[in-house]
Amino acid sequence: MSDATRAQRIHDLDVTVWVGKNGIDVVTDELDNQLGDREFVKIKFHRAARGGTDAETLAAELAERVSATVVQTRGHTAVLER
Structure with missing residues (x-):
C-alpha cells in the first residue's frame, strides 16, 4: 500500500x-477486539479522559496494553494499528 493510500x-x-x-x-x-477485526482503529480522547495529560501519552499507554502501534496522533484523536 502506498503512503498516499x-x-x-x-x-x-x-472514530470507533x-x-x-x-x-x-x-x-x-x-x-x-476491534484491532483483531480491522487494520486501523481511530480513538477519540474526551477532555475528561485527558485530565492532566495529553492524547499522545494516553495513546501510547493504550497501544502498549493491546500490543499495537500508534500510527498517528492529531489533536485529541489517535490511530492505532496492529
Missing part, C-alpha cells in the same frame, strides 16, 4: 472508540 485510509476512518471520564481501562478490551 495509507494516509487517505487513515484520514477517512470513523471513545475514551471518557472512566479512562482507558474500560476501553482496552473493546480496542483489542
Whole structure:
C-alpha cells in the first residue's frame, strides 16, 4: 500500500472508540477486539479522559496494553494499528 493510500485510509476512518471520564481501562478490551477485526482503529480522547495529560501519552499507554502501534496522533484523536 502506498503512503498516499495509507494516509487517505487513515484520514477517512470513523472514530470507533471513545475514551471518557472512566479512562482507558474500560476501553482496552473493546480496542483489542476491534484491532483483531480491522487494520486501523481511530480513538477519540474526551477532555475528561485527558485530565492532566495529553492524547499522545494516553495513546501510547493504550497501544502498549493491546500490543499495537500508534500510527498517528492529531489533536485529541489517535490511530492505532496492529
